[in-house]
Amino acid sequence: xxxxxxxxxxxxxxxxxxxxxxxxxxxxxxxxxxxxxxxxxxxxxxxxxxxxxxxxxxxxxxxxxxxxxxxxxxxxxxxxxxxxxxxxxxxxxxxxxxxxxxxxxxxxxxxxxxxxxxxxxxxxxxxxxxxxxxxxxxxxxxxxxxxxxxxxxxxxxxxxxxxxxxxxxxxxxxxxxxxxxxxxxxxxxxxxxxxxxxxxxxxxxxxxxxxxxxxxxxxxxxxxxxxxxxxxxxxxxxxxxxxxxx
Numbered sequence: 001x002x003x004x005x006x007x008x009x010x011x012x013x014x015x016x017x018x019x020x021x022x023x024x025x026x027x028x029x030x031x032x033x034x035x036x037x038x039x040x041x042x043x044x045x046x047x048x049x050x051x052x053x054x055x056x057x058x059x060x061x062x063x064x065x066x067x068x069x070x071x072x073x074x075x076x077x078x079x080x081x082x083x084x085x086x087x088x089x090x091x092x093x094x095x096x097x098x099x100x101x102x103x104x105x106x107x108x109x110x111x112x113x114x115x116x117x118x119x120x121x122x123x124x125x126x127x128x129x130x131x132x133x134x135x136x137x138x139x140x141x142x143x144x145x146x147x148x149x150x151x152x153x154x155x156x157x158x159x160x161x162x163x164x165x166x167x168x169x170x171x172x173x174x175x176x177x178x179x180x181x182x183x184x185x186x187x188x189x190x191x192x193x194x195x196x197x198x199x200x201x202x203x204x205x206x207x208x209x210x211x212x213x214x215x216x217x218x219x220x221x222x223x224x225x226x227x228x229x230x231x232x233x234x235x236x237x238x239x240x241x242x243x244x245x246x
Contacts, residue, residue, distance in 0.1 A: 108236075115237045122171050132163050165191040172238065182227045183238045189220040190242055 057065070071081045099107070132138060133150045142150075152163055165188060172183035179188075196213045200206060224244070227235035238244075 111233070111236065112240055115240060119171065119237075119241055126167060126170065132167070134159055161191065161195055171241075182223055182231065183234050185223050186220060186227070186238050186242070189216055189223070190244075192216060193220070 074083075075081055132152050133140075133147070134152060134155045135150065137150050148154075152160060155163075168187045168191060169179065169184045172181070172187055174181050174183075178184055193213065193216050196209055196216070200209060200213065203209070224235065224239070227238065
């Protein structure tokens, strides 16, 4: 009986698979017999087995497993599963030196009255001073005709607004020449806002001025928020004096 040629045998897929698997198994047997493995994972410690098991995990899954292990360790130690925040205050903690609503309202009214009296005294002392002259000529000796020439009534709108801004800032100054405290900044921003509001009342289609006015609103709100956090008494005094809606 004649044996079929090799080309005909290799054309059949089942014969090719059988031959390739036999060659592969024979090659693996030869390699393992000549070069035995250096170590076996099953013969190592359980910790090493766990490391090899988690070696293919992503960073996110590995981080999640570490968090779960940390929670299990805390629970086993008798601690809560999640640690408390640094400034955590339990709900059942009693409030010390708490004031009733009536006491708080009375304290607010008394503060408003004292602030109004203090502000009225400042306005009175400011009105007793000499009239503001143009170009900073206050306090100079001059005749009545020259003083009338440099009177602020003859000045431009810019000079009038600048004078109003300076006089308003003097009411809230912490010291002479103070131009950077929060209350003074709020007064300066409010003066500029009022000036732009007057301009927009006449020129309603001035969109660039409207954008600038919105930016001033944001700046004043940020300064007031800072004052509310850091210096609440000064914040209340400024809001009450300027009539701001907060």
